[in-house]
Amino acid sequence: MTISKQEMLAMSGDEAVAYAAKQSDVDVVAAYPITPQTIIVERFSEYVHDGEVDTEFVCVESEHSALTACLAASAVGARTFTASASAGLALMHEILYVTSGCRAPVVMAITNRALSAPINIHCDHADSMVERDASWIQIYAENSQEAYDSLIQAFRIAEHPDILLPTMVMLDAFVLSHTLENVRVLSDEAVRKFVGRRKLPLVQNHEGDLVPFKLDPEAPLTMGPLALYDYYFEHKRQQEEAMYKAPKIIKQMHEEYAEISGRRYGNGLVDLYQMEDAEIATICVGSTAGTTKTVVDQLRANGTKAGLLRLRTYRPSPKQDIIEALEDVKAVAVMDRSHSFGAHGGPIFHEMRHILYDSATHPPVVNYIYGLGGRDMPQHHIHQIYKDLQEVVRKKRVKKAVHFIGVRE
Amino acid sequence: MSEWKFTVKDLAEKPDLLMPGHRACAGCGPAIAYRQILKAARGPIIATNATGCMEVVSTIYPYTSWRIPWIHTAFENVAANASGIEAALKVLRKKGRLKQDHTDVIAFAGDGGTYDIGIQALSGAAERGHDFLYVLYDNEAYMNTGIQRSGGTPHGAWTTTSPAGRVIPGKPEYKKPIAEIMVAHDIPYVATASPAYWRDLITKTRNGLEVKGPAFLHVLAPCPRGWRHETNKTIEIARLAVETCVFPLWEAVDGEYTLSVPSKAIALKPERQKPVKDYLKTQGRFRHLFTPEFEHVINKIQESIDKRWKALLKRTT
Numbered sequence: 001m002t003i004s005k006q007e008m009l010a011m012s013g014d015e016a017v018a019y020a021a022k023q024s025d026v027d028v029v030a031a032y033p034i035t036p037q038t039i040i041v042e043r044f045s046e047y048v049h050d051g052e053v054d055t056e057f058v059c060v061e062s063e064h065s066a067l068t069a070c071l072a073a074s075a076v077g078a079r080t081f082t083a084s085a086s087a088g089l090a091l092m093h094e095i096l097y098v099t100s101g102c103r104a105p106v107v108m109a110i111t112n113r114a115l116s117a118p119i120n121i122h123c124d125h126a127d128s129m130v131e132r133d134a135s136w137i138q139i140y141a142e143n144s145q146e147a148y149d150s151l152i153q154a155f156r157i158a159e160h161p162d163i164l165l166p167t168m169v170m171l172d173a174f175v176l177s178h179t180l181e182n183v184r185v186l187s188d189e190a191v192r193k194f195v196g197r198r199k200l201p202l203v204q205n206h207e208g209d210l211v212p213f214k215l216d217p218e219a220p221l222t223m224g225p226l227a228l229y230d231y232y233f234e235h236k237r238q239q240e241e242a243m244y245k246a247p248k249i250i251k252q253m254h255e256e257y258a259e260i261s262g263r264r265y266g267n268g269l270v271d272l273y274q275m276e277d278a279e280i281a282t283i284c285v286g287s288t289a290g291t292t293k294t295v296v297d298q299l300r301a302n303g304t305k306a307g308l309l310r311l312r313t314y315r316p317s318p319k320q321d322i323i324e325a326l327e328d329v330k331a332v333a334v335m336d337r338s339h340s341f342g343a344h345g346g347p348i349f350h351e352m353r354h355i356l357y358d359s360a361t362h363p364p365v366v367n368y369i370y371g372l373g374g375r376d377m378p379q380h381h382i383h384q385i386y387k388d389l390q391e392v393v394r395k396k397r398v399k400k401a402v403h404f405i406g407v408r409e
Numbered sequence: 410m411s412e413w414k415f416t417v418k419d420l421a422e423k424p425d426l427l428m429p430g431h432r433a434c435a436g437c438g439p440a441i442a443y444r445q446i447l448k449a450a451r452g453p454i455i456a457t458n459a460t461g462c463m464e465v466v467s468t469i470y471p472y473t474s475w476r477i478p479w480i481h482t483a484f485e486n487v488a489a490n491a492s493g494i495e496a497a498l499k500v501l502r503k504k505g506r507l508k509q510d511h512t513d514v515i516a517f518a519g520d521g522g523t524y525d526i527g528i529q530a531l532s533g534a535a536e537r538g539h540d541f542l543y544v545l546y547d548n549e550a551y552m553n554t555g556i557q558r559s560g561g562t563p564h565g566a567w568t569t570t571s572p573a574g575r576v577i578p579g580k581p582e583y584k585k586p587i588a589e590i591m592v593a594h595d596i597p598y599v600a601t602a603s604p605a606y607w608r609d610l611i612t613k614t615r616n617g618l619e620v621k622g623p624a625f626l627h628v629l630a631p632c633p634r635g636w637r638h639e640t641n642k643t644i645e646i647a648r649l650a651v652e653t654c655v656f657p658l659w660e661a662v663d664g665e666y667t668l669s670v671p672s673k674a675i676a677l678k679p680e681r682q683k684p685v686k687d688y689l690k691t692q693g694r695f696r697h698l699f700t701p702e703f704e705h706v707i708n709k710i711q712e713s714i715d716k717r718w719k720a721l722l723k724r725t726t
Contacts (some may be wrong), residue, residue, distance in 0.1 A: 030489075065486060068489035069493030069496065073493035075494070095486070102480075215478035217454060218509075226470060
């Protein structure tokens with residue numbers, strides 16, 4: 001395949017997401033406005049009202065109904081998309097589990113925003129981190145370009161017959177959602193060709209016949225039934241099976257997409273920056289990786305062997321990639337933009353330390369909670385983290401595992 | 410309204426879309442109502458159900474009683490399910506990806522899923538004008554969780570969360586006028602119906618399916634377990650509810666109210682209205698009211714029934 005011709009547009013992250021949804025031949029969008037996701041819904045409404053898309057847009061009365069309507073439309077065989085943030089995602093919580101449990105490949109964009117109270121519209125990752133166990137695939141974008149690219153890939157991943165799990169693509173509130181960036185967009189034709197039409201797997205109905213997995217009067221299926229201790233567990237086990245298969249499919253879609261776009265984000269699961277000979281490394285998700293790369297460059301210029309591991313997918317957790325990338329690292333700092341209160345650290349920290357327990361070298365791991373409620377993460381704080389790591393390496397011990405950085409104590 | 414004419418034979422020959430073998434209790438009003446309602450199906454149909462008794466009894470995995478495509482997602486969102494299904498059908502048809510020229514969408518929910526937790530999704534779907542029929546099977550309490558009061562439980566009724574106490578005799582509040590609330594949404598079709606008047610119920614279901622836009626059908630469906638009555642009294646009690654004007658039968662087409670035959674007969678000859686006592690005494694949930702201490706509650710119930718009936722008569726004349 002050859003890289004297709006691309007146009008460069010000045011777009012905010014929200015606009016880039018709406019543009020990707022517009023190009024992805026979505027059948028039904030059901031959405032509800034919430035800052036800082038609103039622009040996605042607004043732009044998409046414009047596409048609908050200007051006749052630029054063949055999409056049925058359901059402007060619902062709540063996020064709960066937004067996801068429900070997407071799930072139900074998906075059950076009829078439609079490709080569906082929605083977007084939310086913060087309180088909106090929290091309101092969807094119940095239906096997130098129902099969506100994955102019904103194996104409905106809904107795609108959703110999340111502009112990561114802090115959870116109330118106090119009410120706050122700015123970026124942190126509490127809203128999506130709390131949904132890590134909902135059996136949704138989670139992809140975190142570093143910039144608006146990646147948000148655009150990832151959303152298009154998300155449809156292929158979610159709808160893949162081996163996966164059939166809903167997928168969310170995260171972008172940081174305001175830092176990405178409202179900031180203009182040059183975004184290269186593929187042609188409508190190239191995206192259409194890439195996403196194709198949703199293919200429905202065949203499943204066995206009650207008569208024992210193989211029928212398309214959808215609500216169809218010609219081949220009736222019962223979806224969302226009651227399943228108790230005799231069958232519930234098997235349903236959940238199958239979801240885990242799909243998650244096991246997901247890394248391979250995510251990488252494959254990422255690679256196929258790279259062939260037409262020329263853009264790669266690591267291997268699609270982890271994005272490694274200066275990790276080859278790194279002695280100290282940080283781990284993060286989202287836009288903070290951009291700032292961190294600048295800091296790594298500065299440190300490298302001074303001879304410090306610093307590196308960054310950016311998690312692109314948090315679900316499924318790319319365990320093996322993390323272990324391999326950190327094999328020769330002497331100390332690791334995990335930056336969490338959310339906190340698990342009373343749990344001695346943030347959610348990414350917990351998971352990274354858990355994964356590194358299986359590493360032959362298992363390096364010491366420390367945690368930095370930063371940027372809650374949109375507090376800026378300036379370069380000097382990241383420098384401080386690398387400096388602390390050097391200290392850990394030199395003294396060969398972790399004095400304090402969990403730090404809050406950039407906060408009044 | 411519908412020109413469809415049917416005979417008992419027609420109905421008998423029509424296959425049941427909710428098949429036997431489900432696990433509803435003996436004498437279950439909702440199960441009887443569902444069976445009748447589904448006799449009105451006119452072609453391809455997709456059903457969706459809120460969490461509740463009828464969802465539970467009809468679908469215990471790996472079994473199903475549904476002969477039509479059916480989906481349940483949660484308790485409070487059945488109208489949003491219907492919205493999504495209808496939107497998908499619309500767009501897929503437009504794109505030439507459906508075989509059927511038309512597919513009816515029918516949403517079922519109990520009183521908890523409608524009066525209380527589901528009213529937001531219902532109101533939203535009605536406002537957006539989706540083409541679907543919403544059937545409220547009202548057994549006047551959360552029966553699936555074990556008889557707790559809902560916004561649809563009548564005044565004075567015993568439930569496990571409105572017990573017949575020494576001080577407070579059952580539910581202090583009155584039933585929310587849900588069907589009138591739906592008329593106020595300016596939707597094209599709203600009706601009340603009862604499994605005791607099956608021809609009326611089936612005709613109204615058909616009207617609701619045929620009308621373009623949202624239709625709302627409120628069906629009173631006695632629950633022997635929750636109402637505390639014998640399982641062979643379901644239909645008798647459903648009929649008494651109409652005869653006492655506890656549950657008058659009417660239709661509102663484009664906001665224009667018309668009384669249905671059984672209630673019209675009472676309107677024409679008011680002496681036909683039976684006292685509410687006749688209805689209350691058939692059910693254990695009102696037993697505590699038949700004591701000298703709480704008998705006044707029965708008078709209050711009668712007053713409220715008369716008041717609502719008079720208001721309805723005003724709207725229909």
